[in-house]
Amino acid sequence: MTTLNINGKPHQVDLPADTPLLWALRDHLGLTGTKFGCGMALCGACTVHLDGEPTRACVTPISAAIDKKIVTIEAIDQDATGKKVQEAWLALGVPQCGYCQPGQVMAATALLKQKPQPTDADIDAAMSGNICRCGTYPRIRAAIKQVAGLKKETKS
Amino acid sequence: MHANDTDLHAQGASTFIDDMPEPAGLLHACPVVSGIAHGLIESIDLNDALACPGVVAILLARDIPGCNNIGNVEAGEVLLAEQEVVYQGQPVAVVVAESDAVARRAAGLVRICYKELPAVFDARAAHAQGLHIAPPRIFSLGDVDQAWKDCDVIVEGSAVSGAQEHVYLETQVAVAYPLENEGLKVFSATQSPGMVQRVIARVLDCAMNRVEVDVLRLGGAFGGKEEQATGWAAMAALAAGRLQKPVKIRMNQGEDMRWTGKRHPYDSDFKIGLDKTGRILAYEVCFYQNAGAVADLSLAILERTLFHAGNSYFIPNVRATAISCRTHLPPNTAFRGFGGPQAMFALEAAIFKAAAAMHVDPAHIQRRNLLQEGQPFPYGMPAENCRAQRCWQQLHDRFDLPRRQQAIDNFNAGHSLEKKALALMPICFGISFTATFLNQASALVHVYADGSVSVSCGAVEMGQGVKEKIRHVAARTLGIDKARIKVESTNTARIANMSPTAASVGSDLNGQATLLACQRILQGLKTVAARLAGGEPEQISIEQEQVCLDGRPTATGWNKLVSEAYLSRTPLSAHAHYATPKVFFDRSTERGRPFAYHVYGCAAVEVAVDCLRGTYRVTDVSIVHDGGRSLAPDIDRGQVEGGVVQGLGWMTLEEVRHDGQGRLLTDSLTAYKIPDLYFAPDIAVEFLDGDNPAAVMHSKAVGEPPLMYGIGGYFALVKAIRAFNPDWQPGFSAPMTPEKVLLALYECGC
Numbered sequence: 001m002t003t004l005n006i007n008g009k010p011h012q013v014d015l016p017a018d019t020p021l022l023w024a025l026r027d028h029l030g031l032t033g034t035k036f037g038c039g040m041a042l043c044g045a046c047t048v049h050l051d052g053e054p055t056r057a058c059v060t061p062i063s064a065a066i067d068k069k070i071v072t073i074e075a076i077d078q079d080a081t082g083k084k085v086q087e088a089w090l091a092l093g094v095p096q097c098g099y100c101q102p103g104q105v106m107a108a109t110a111l112l113k114q115k116p117q118p119t120d121a122d123i124d125a126a127m128s129g130n131i132c133r134c135g136t137y138p139r140i141r142a143a144i145k146q147v148a149g150l151k152k153e154t155k156s
Numbered sequence: 157m158h159a160n161d162t163d164l165h166a167q168g169a170s171t172f173i174d175d176m177p178e179p180a181g182l183l184h185a186c187p188v189v190s191g192i193a194h195g196l197i198e199s200i201d202l203n204d205a206l207a208c209p210g211v212v213a214i215l216l217a218r219d220i221p222g223c224n225n226i227g228n229v230e231a232g233e234v235l236l237a238e239q240e241v242v243y244q245g246q247p248v249a250v251v252v253a254e255s256d257a258v259a260r261r262a263a264g265l266v267r268i269c270y271k272e273l274p275a276v277f278d279a280r281a282a283h284a285q286g287l288h289i290a291p292p293r294i295f296s297l298g299d300v301d302q303a304w305k306d307c308d309v310i311v312e313g314s315a316v317s318g319a320q321e322h323v324y325l326e327t328q329v330a331v332a333y334p335l336e337n338e339g340l341k342v343f344s345a346t347q348s349p350g351m352v353q354r355v356i357a358r359v360l361d362c363a364m365n366r367v368e369v370d371v372l373r374l375g376g377a378f379g380g381k382e383e384q385a386t387g388w389a390a391m392a393a394l395a396a397g398r399l400q401k402p403v404k405i406r407m408n409q410g411e412d413m414r415w416t417g418k419r420h421p422y423d424s425d426f427k428i429g430l431d432k433t434g435r436i437l438a439y440e441v442c443f444y445q446n447a448g449a450v451a452d453l454s455l456a457i458l459e460r461t462l463f464h465a466g467n468s469y470f471i472p473n474v475r476a477t478a479i480s481c482r483t484h485l486p487p488n489t490a491f492r493g494f495g496g497p498q499a500m501f502a503l504e505a506a507i508f509k510a511a512a513a514m515h516v517d518p519a520h521i522q523r524r525n526l527l528q529e530g531q532p533f534p535y536g537m538p539a540e541n542c543r544a545q546r547c548w549q550q551l552h553d554r555f556d557l558p559r560r561q562q563a564i565d566n567f568n569a570g571h572s573l574e575k576k577a578l579a580l581m582p583i584c585f586g587i588s589f590t591a592t593f594l595n596q597a598s599a600l601v602h603v604y605a606d607g608s609v610s611v612s613c614g615a616v617e618m619g620q621g622v623k624e625k626i627r628h629v630a631a632r633t634l635g636i637d638k639a640r641i642k643v644e645s646t647n648t649a650r651i652a653n654m655s656p657t658a659a660s661v662g663s664d665l666n667g668q669a670t671l672l673a674c675q676r677i678l679q680g681l682k683t684v685a686a687r688l689a690g691g692e693p694e695q696i697s698i699e700q701e702q703v704c705l706d707g708r709p710t711a712t713g714w715n716k717l718v719s720e721a722y723l724s725r726t727p728l729s730a731h732a733h734y735a736t737p738k739v740f741f742d743r744s745t746e747r748g749r750p751f752a753y754h755v756y757g758c759a760a761v762e763v764a765v766d767c768l769r770g771t772y773r774v775t776d777v778s779i780v781h782d783g784g785r786s787l788a789p790d791i792d793r794g795q796v797e798g799g800v801v802q803g804l805g806w807m808t809l810e811e812v813r814h815d816g817q818g819r820l821l822t823d824s825l826t827a828y829k830i831p832d833l834y835f836a837p838d839i840a841v842e843f844l845d846g847d848n849p850a851a852v853m854h855s856k857a858v859g860e861p862p863l864m865y866g867i868g869g870y871f872a873l874v875k876a877i878r879a880f881n882p883d884w885q886p887g888f889s890a891p892m893t894p895e896k897v898l899l900a901l902y903e904c905g906c
């Protein structure tokens with residue numbers, strides 16, 4: 001039995017130590033807000049926070065998450081920055097199909113918590129691993145800047 | 157209050173099929189697919205797979221009770237191969253097991269022996285061998301053969317545009333539940349619930365009313381779930397029907413990439429003739445479409461290629477030939493633009509080559525030949541409400557293009573190892589299904605006794621915002637707050653015979669049907685309201701949830717009105733059907749009016765190329781887009797932005813490659829590069845508004861047209877390369893990957 005601290009509460013799962021965290025979240029704990037995209041840490045749809053670090057749950061074994069604070073999209077509104085990110089997402093109408101968006105919100109929140117005033121290069125570095133096939137990238141960038149209180153600037 | 161999808165997505169609270177709770181006893185299906193591109197099946201050995209603990213059944217073609225066919229065109233569109241396999245990844249069997257992992261493992265243990273047959277993967281090679289899906293089609297206007305003699309400049313060449321993988325992040329998935337009395341309920345990630353229902357009934361040899369298909373939303377589709385969601389849903393249904401257990405099937409991303417079709421690669425030959433002022437007098441083009449192994453939607457896509465052979469230009473003499481070539485790749489399929497982008501790329505290549513020969517900027521020829529009101533398309537229909545010139549002019553005025561071009565020229569003069577360029581891309585895209593019968597839709601609207609409203613229609617939500625647009629139409633028609641309106645899942649038991657959500661017309665068709673159904677309910681409500689307000693129904697309107705008499709608010713609000721209507725036994729539900737008027741096409745003459753209207757636009761795409769490394773940035777895209785009176789301006793802007801990003805990806809980064817045996821090499825995001833946030837340029841969009849009597853509330857379709865602005869990215873790169881290496885003669889082969897750019901920068905003129 002493994003105990004995982006998810007969204008501020010302990011959860012017990014009876015799974016092999018190498019089970020991907022994503023399986024534990026989605027299939028065993030019913031936390032389906034975190035999406036299964038590529039399964040190879042290439043798309044970012046499964047992004048969660050481990051001790052505040054954006055992490056690809058699809059390639060993270062539950063053994064690597066023990067004793068860490070796991071935060072998923074379901075609880076990100078309890079974080080002041082996460083709440084602001086979600087509000088900016090709504091204000092700018094970022095999502096289209098929505099499948100990648102929980103991962104985008106998690107990645108953007110982690111960025112803004114670490115760098116409240118990110119540069120364009122910071123945004124590129126933090127967000128380029130989160131794929132959006134609908135192409136909502138211009139709005140993702142704008143929403144991050146809105147949270148940071150930065151005006152939209154033309155990229156140089 | 158009804159939250160819209162945006163709220164749910166940002167909270168991770170929106171449900172996709174894979175998020176649905178799995179029922180007890182759920183079985184998992186995994187296809188066994190052909191490992192070769194072409195051959196005859198000599199034997200199938202199921203023993204090892206059946207011996208796997210947890211395997212429940214393995215189904216073959218012989219287990220299909222009905223017809224082994226999942227297509228609309230030809231007998232070869234089978235669910236499971238019988239004697240012959242025609243592409244790598246073609247399903248031959250379906251393993252059903254107690255877990256996904258067991259099903260997948262057992263699928264790998266099925267041994268199929270083949271007698272290999274020759275395979276062909278290239279459209280021109282298939283054409284040379286006489287391998288076609290159907291006879292060629294030819295659209296012509298004027299007399300091309302006579303026109304050449306009047307031309308001052310004639311150039312010929314070829315253009316190649318590659319495949320494009322859809323990469324919807326929600327992969328193909330379906331869950332089928334057996335119901336009483338031989339019924340089935342199927343949750344399928346499809347753009348075509350009606351087709352999935354019809355094909356399952358065909359495969360299982362049952363009536364369509366036994367099969368209910370439900371779609372809540374899709375995690376991306378882009379055309380890849382129009383035809384190609386059907387087979388997987390049919391496999392789940394076949395297994396669920398036979399085993400009387402719920403069955404789920406879900407591809408992983410690599411399987412999805414290997415087993416499903418893509419945007420069609422095209423190989424085209426062109427010849428273009430102009431007078432010395434740059435007026436195009438004649439254009440001849442032959443499109444070789446790589447259809448893949450079976451028809452799928454290839455012929456409809458080929459037809460749309462022909463409809464867009466002239467793009468946004470008037471060319472008096474045109475002969476466009478289109479040939480659908482049968483190869484041994486997975487059947488290629490719909491992808492945003494549906495054959496239009498390939499046609500436009502070929503014509504832009506011809507214009508670019510002619511401009512080089514004439515030593516003018518391609519923009520000179522583009523501008524000189526833009527369509528004007530009343531001029532005919534190569535299929536006889538005249539341009540109506542033509543916006544080609546206005547979009548072009550407004551783009552130049554609002555985005556200060558002359559100054560930007562000057563700045564680029566100055567930059568290039570001062571920089572030897574970095575070059576910039578700007579290219580223009582006008583578009584004109586026809587709106588309607590070209591299969592005329594598909595231009596119909598139904599809506600079912602209920603007003604409940606508490607004043608809340610439910611709308612069902614045939615539109616599938618896949619990120620294009622159609623549900624939000626339908627809510628807008630219903631709210632505006634009924635005169636009430638949008639928060640009262642819920643758009644239901646797309647369900648074949650509520651809406652019969654629905655067309656696919658495709659061809660950009662989801663909101664046009666279903667919005668109009670919703671409007672008609674709401675009007676029908678409103679008619680009864682007005683009679684009730686007139687009685688309450690002491691007037692005639694003609695004097696009544698509902699505005700901001702209040703009954704108005706001659707435009708003045710009365711004491712009666714929406715809730716009271718609905719309650720009174722219910723108590724007085726007035727109908728509060730209505731069904732309505734809409735069929736796009738005035739569209740027709742005669743394939744014997746290749747003439748008609750296939751489109752309700754056209755969408756126009758023009759983009760300026762700016763790039764910067766690092767001439768040491770071949771790397772590049774698309775730095776800026778400025779667009780004037782013909783948007784009509786938008787139902788939801790923010791959604792439309794998002795569709796334009798997303799379409800541009802996807803179109804730029806097709807033209808620049810995204811390269812689909814196979815090995816010599818037809819095996820996909822680019823089957824993951826490590827090998828197949830699609831746009832990311834770093835790649836996405838600044839995109840400025842200005843809408844040209846105006847009336848459009850041909851669509852609901854004067855709106856205009858927006859899903860597909862903006863993708864074609866991306867073509868400008870290719871030609872901007874070509875211009876930047878030539879600024880560094882003027883001797884380079886472009887071969888017009890897209891995508892223009894950084895590797896190709898680097899080679900072009902240092903290729904000698906030859």
